Amino acid sequence: MKLVTLKSAIDHKPCANDFAVIEVPMPQCPSNGVVVRVVHLSLDPYVGSTLRDRHMGHNAPTPMKDPITGGIVGQVVQSTMPDVGEGDWVHSMEGGWLEYAAIDAQHIRKIDPSIAPLSAHAGVLGMPGLTGWAGITQLANVGDGDTVLVDAAAGPVGGTVGQIARIKGAKRVVGIAGGPEKCALVENEYGFDKCVDYKKDGWRDDLGEALPEGLSVFFENVSAEMAMIALGHANLYARGVLCGLVDAYQTKTQSQHAMNIGMVIGKRAKLHGLVVYDFYERWNEYIAEAAPWIREGKLKIVEDRMDGLENAPILFERLMNGQNKGKAVITVAAE
């Protein structure tokens, strides 16, 4: 079977050429676990730092041996778990870029293939969706009357943030994204009130115009610098969710990620550090709440999808360069 690995250790922003597809034997089933036929593979920005050994909770995979880290949706072909059988559909964050994955029981979550398209479990019902839900509903507690700002808004976390904020009663939802196509996606598909293009001259003025009454909640995906810009538009007592530093994942050195503490005080802001791992145990709760939203068309599935495991490096490079629109998914095999 095929597996995608690093050619050698890297310390730069990953590009397609850093990866190799190798043939490896079929994996053994763990004593309490499963072997999964990978159908959909989720490509995510955090993997960029994982590959350089810089992401908490993940070690860099060994070149020419380990698969690249990745969440997967697949079908069980072998099981030693009492409650999971052959043919069951599962999701796991401990899959990887490969055709068949041996996964321990504690990393396996059974999914119901009837509630939504299977690939949605890699995106809006997967880790990115859970991240957005956790920040909006569990930390910032968005409700009626809130004005919410989120950056990387065309991505699966940002898109979910805005849509769930709207569902929860936000009166205004504003996004920041790069380029007119992404902004159109955010406004037309995700239904934000406004998406500001940060690649346009004068975008800081556009942002001010998009937030005439300021903001009460911001959700930060990109950088400390963007968090400070958001805080500049914050009303008193605003809540901020500090979630990701995509910029930093891709840079070689650990920068300061500096935030001006005096401004946090002046705005009486409440800031929450969010790590999605903490919410893994509530995944089924999230799915139970979100699956109806998908069926009702309130939560959109937008994918940047390619077929074939061998295309994962190309799609990942596109993700690293911010060229994806929606959730980057590789369909490894037919459902």
Added chain:
Amino acid sequence: MKLVTLKSAIDHKPCANDFAVIEVPMPQCPSNGVVVRVVHLSLDPYVGSTLRDRHMGHNAPTPMKDPITGGIVGQVVQSTMPDVGEGDWVHSMEGGWLEYAAIDAQHIRKIDPSIAPLSAHAGVLGMPGLTGWAGITQLANVGDGDTVLVDAAAGPVGGTVGQIARIKGAKRVVGIAGGPEKCALVENEYGFDKCVDYKKDGWRDDLGEALPEGLSVFFENVSAEMAMIALGHANLYARGVLCGLVDAYQTKTQSQHAMNIGMVIGKRAKLHGLVVYDFYERWNEYIAEAAPWIREGKLKIVEDRMDGLENAPILFERLMNGQNKGKAVITVAAE
């Protein structure tokens, strides 16, 4: 009557020589307000930045004309307020360094002289005490099992923070202060479990030893750098109150006050910006709760007190240099 003013505009850390005592006429009573005979005058670090026009909500006083900003405790000698009469005791944040102050009704809070020594209303029952109470009880919600760290612990805010944290059930209270005398005060008078002397070599190791199980709450009075040190000892889901940047009040330029946002995320920290103004309307609630603590000896009154308005500049210079122990109070006149 006497009034203390600036000799001229300053842009440095204030010292005693920057001030002049001038003679001015007795003030007129406002149409809805009082004239107060100032008895106790509170000297506070925020005044350091006010004098350089850098503190939110306060403009720098005009040299050789306006009194220096300051909270006062005093007795009403003239009143046009329906509910405040001659002889009543009052507190105001809009008093100043002077013998008689004309103050508008909305800045007057009547106090009960029988519940605690009058000067306590400048300190532990005054703005510094309210600050500590707000952070510990209203923002961080300290309760059973918390381990609390606070810096500038010998000062009136830090001291109150630790004592109220203990009253609210904290299992361990640790302070940071400069020099053995201040640390002894924090441990022996305020009853902290430990106070670490940041002027000692190896104090960072001492801090680690003082927090063998980390901390669940920190209260930041000094700088972003200290907040980052606190965050380094924080357990997951720690709460931080960002209250003051005493260091920055005293420096000439606006520095970055940089906080590492990646660490906030990694620790899943919850950070609260605190500005005490927001809690002024709850002052009586605080006093009702805290006055019994004073009577029971759980909340100590520790003052660095001098008699005579003309000594305010000297005591203020001492405060600016961190040489005070406890609340800096000038007793302007006999009670």
